[in-house]
Amino acid sequence: MTKRLIPVPPESANKLKEAKQTGLGYQFVSVRLKNGKHFEQAVVSEGHIIQVKGYREVPFSAEDLESVTVTGKRWNFRQKREKRPDLH
DSSP states (O other), X not given: OOOOOEEOOHHHHHHHHHSOXXXXXXXXXXXXXXXXXXXXXXXXXXXXXXXXXXXXXXXXXXXXXXXXXXXXXXXXXXXXXXXXXXXX
16 A cells, blocks of 8 residues: 655745754644644655644645644654554
8 A cells, every 4th residue: 555645735845945854854744724624743755745643644635735834743653553443
């Protein structure tokens, strides 16, 4: 299974380039969608949203994005999640 990579909108990408990286090649961000939904913790790498906390795959498409903002909210996104039978 391949991960879904969602490109960051150009307006947000320019701001992310100016911000300090959280780690080597990545930043912790929050994401706001056009419908008002907000995801407080996500990870951006090389101009793409690669993971959202609590989801196996990024739960939205590039067309849904309104803004992406660097945050200081860290989490261990590299930790393998335990497979549970109730998750698909």
